[in-house]
Amino acid sequence: MRTLSDFRISWEWESPEAARGPELRATWARLEIVVDGQPVTQVEDRVAHSVRNAVYAPLYPVAEWIATNWWPMLYEVFSSTRVDAAVYARRHSLASAAEGFALPNLTFQPEGESLLLMWAPLSLDDRGVRFLARGAGRVERQRAEAELSRFVEAVVRRLEEQNVGQTLLSEEWEAIHSADSDERAFAQAAGRLGRDPYAITDQEGEAITRAVKALPAGLVDDFLAAVDHLDLLSESQAVVAFLEEASGSQVSLDPLRDLRHKLPPLPSDLPPWKQGYEFARRLRAELGAKEARIRSREDLARLFHLDRGQWDQAVLSRSNGFKFVEAAVAQTQTGSPYFFVRRPRPEAQVFALCRALFEYLTAPGAGGALVTPALSDRQKRNRAFSAEFIAPAELLRQAIRRLVVSDDDVQDLAADFGTSEFVIRHQIANHEIAELVVDR
Incomplete structure (x- = not known):
């Protein structure tokens, strides 16, 4: 995968058909999402017996989901020790914004200065459609932020043009855009913890602030990507204690x-x-x-x-x-x-x-x-x-010399290299050294 330059969201406003509610009727549209030239929204319509590259849905729920998950969506790196995958998906998978409409299973997963975008087939039998595309790619975070912002702002303007009153979307988007530099820094820190900065308690906010202030700036992002918000203070104190111990040591290597x-x-x-x-x-x-x-x-x-x-x-x-x-x-x-x-x-x-x-x-x-x-x-x-x-890939190739590797083989290799079976499996799979089979 290469860094992407053409992550695009495009839309055309359409007649609202039978949509109920002013926000839904005002924002009914044809929606197409393209990543690196691939139509993420490619869908098979089983009723019309056709395949198209766009979906028809109200854009208000999509924009509201983006705005309410803005900071985690752009900054929360996944860590299996901190958050359940299903919980993480609610903040990062576009399918979570569907509200009964058809949206693709597109995940935005921050990795630092870039976002990994992943999409996979998804059958929605109750809607009579099936999303067909599968793929992955990377886009710079600033590029993703700009495109998502362009989309949300267009929905907000559409609501204003259609004389729809104040909404949760407009309130959230105003808070995001009016934030000064200090507020943005705090919101980014909360987002890295998977938290909505506008919905946390004063106690949680103080814990985040104290932990961030206690750490060197270069460690903050990795720290927040790993910890649970409830253990912010104790974990940051452990990091500070380790740094102080190191700075007082005269060990010379x-x-x-x-x-x-x-x-x-x-x-x-x-x-x-x-x-x-x-x-x-x-x-x-x-x-x-x-x-x-x-x-x-x-x-x-x-x-x-x-x-x-x-x-x-x-x-x-x-x-x-x-x-x-x-x-x-x-x-x-x-x-x-x-x-x-x-x-x-x-x-x-x-x-x-x-x-x-x-x-x-x-x-x-x-x-x-x-x-x-x-x-x-x-x-x-x-x-x-x-x-x-x-466990260098070249040494593993020399040790294996065949097309299929069993569980017993992996155990022997792990013992030979003095590492875990997980590392051996990882190397064999990622370097395409051989086919891994599970012993029955």
């Missing part, structure tokens, strides 16, 4: 510090996960360790020629008060990395530690980084790096 300044920057023309893969390959080549196994923290120390005593001091594995952050990295007084890893199992520790190591080696500045379960661009990048660094 010279080989890693030197390597950080030696390695080339990430290839910006690649998608996030491919950036992670490519950096892992470059790092192994730089270390002269294309075939090395990384089964433990001790293996990492040997691979990077680290002093074992300093290395052990640089990796914290106690709970440290974290509930949602899987790992973290900050810099010591010497500019060396200082790590926290929450996972108890050795193979999970190594995987999380490699994700944090990637952030240290690639991120500019000294602000540190958080490793979380969220599906943001950054977390996809460090997750892909860790998988490729621990």
Whole structure:
């Protein structure tokens, strides 16, 4: 998938037919949504026995859904540890705005500075239609915001032209557009938590504000993408405590510090996960360790020629008060990395530690980084790096040498590479090394 430039919503006002209610009658239209040249709204009309690229529906419910979910829709990165997928879909899937009309299953999933747009076939038997298209693509958040804003503003103007009075849509849209810079910053933070900034309690608002103020600016987005709003304060206090501990440490891991300044920057023309893969390959080549196994923290120390005593001091594995952050990295007084890893199992520790190591080696500045379960661009990048660094696709190809891989094979490979079966399956599938089968 490439960055999109032609995410478009188009509409033509139509006769309202038998629609009831002033908002619905005023905004009845032919609606077409196109992503990267593909008609998301392509629908089979089983009554008319035809296929068309647009639907007929009132646009008021669509615009109202966009406005009331505006901040989460643009900023809430999905994290399975924080929110149920069905709950997330209510804020991000256009089908949630249907209100009995036919709308496609189009999901807007923020990933950082971009949105992943995904759509899939959907049968609506009660409406006599079936959406046919399936696809995915990425659009820059600013581009998506501009197009969604153009659509909502057109619906608001249509209501005014048709002399429809004050509506929830007009109230929500006025609040969004009248927000000053501080209000927008707060609304974005609330949106990253999946919260409507105009419908939260004073206590919740104060918790968000205190947590955001306590953290370095560079950590706020990843932090909010991972935590539950009820644990904002305790989790932010854990992050601050870790950063303070790191800044007071004199641990010195010279080989890693030197390597950080030696390695080339990430290839910006690649998608996030491919950036992670490519950096892992470059790092192994730089270390002269294309075939090395990384089964433990001790293996990492040997691979990077680290002093074992300093290395052990640089990796914290106690709970440290974290509930949602899987790992973290900050810099010591010497500019060396200082790590926290929450996972108890050795193979999970190594995987999380490699994700944090990637952030240290690639991120500019000294602000540190958080490793979380969220599906943001950054977390996809460090997750892909860790998988490729621990279980390189080329080594897996050499080890497999056949077209089909069973559960027993995956277990053996996981043991050989010292990682989880999940990582092995992920690598085999994503690099199309072989077909995975489930043993019966």
